[in-house]
Amino acid sequence: MTTPIKLYRNPKSGHCHRVELMLALLRLPYETIDLDMANGAHKAPDFLAISPFGLVPAIDDGGYTLADSNAILVYLVQTYAAGSHWLPAAPRDAAEVQRWLTVAADNIYSGPCAARLVKVFGVPLDHPASVQKAHDLFKVMDAHLQGRDWLATEAMTIADVAGYSYIAHAPEGGVDLGPYPGIRAWLSRIEAQPGFVGMATSPIPELA
Incomplete structure (x- = not known):
């Protein structure tokens, strides 16, 4: 993996932080994009194309976009650490x-x-x-x-x-x-x- 995962976030949001924490623990390259939510950046058409409900966090992993923090945790582990202790199969x-x-x-x-x-x-x-x-x-x-x-x-x-x-x-x-x-x-x-x-x-x- 060479292209950093884009993480759209509010830096004081716990939902966003749980995704950043997972990215960091998995040692995945990522870049954070802080949205000016006070001025409606999360409702702009370009962001709604990534997160249709206008919610953070959202990620863009090489063109695959996903919103919802818990769903993102599942995606990251299944994609980059499948079979690990992070998400057991038993x-x-x-x-x-x-x-x-x-x-x-x-x-x-x-x-x-x-x-x-x-x-x-x-x-x-x-x-x-x-x-x-x-x-x-x-x-x-x-x-x-x-x-x-x-x-x-x-x-x-x-x-x-x-x-x-x-x-x-x-x-x-x-x-x-x-x-x-x-x-x-x-x-x-x-x-x-x-x-x-x-x-x-x-x-x-x-x-x-």
Whole structure:
């Protein structure tokens, strides 16, 4: 592979960061293209040709375009690391990965992601409800991570990549990670991986 994969993104989006993190962990060459979303760049005709719903992230891999962060994770691993620990083929392991991808799209989105959208981007959502959903999720996750290193299997998978960004940045949304040692240790393990790249940070609000 010689041509870098183009990643269209907002640099403070956790959805975009999970794709960049996967690209970095796989050591794939890529270039980031930051969209001026405040001025509607994500609704421009040339970008809608890549991402029909006008959403980031989206990639262009040698002319193949794809939007949706979790779909992109599957594509990257199946294309460039097929048969690896990132996306196991064994039915039970594959099901566990899918379960946590669903958590990323549902519980993480409506919990720590939504809380951060309020504090960082000013999106008019119910912040107290989002914080409560985040803590409800984190209690389950923290218990799940007791005695294990990774979410889905005995090795790191795309489930861990999909979950990392918004949970690591939950404090930016006013969600305290202090009560969750299992989650904090899990985050540290991800951050210790060769090739790890972080996401742009925002000021952390005062916790009530």
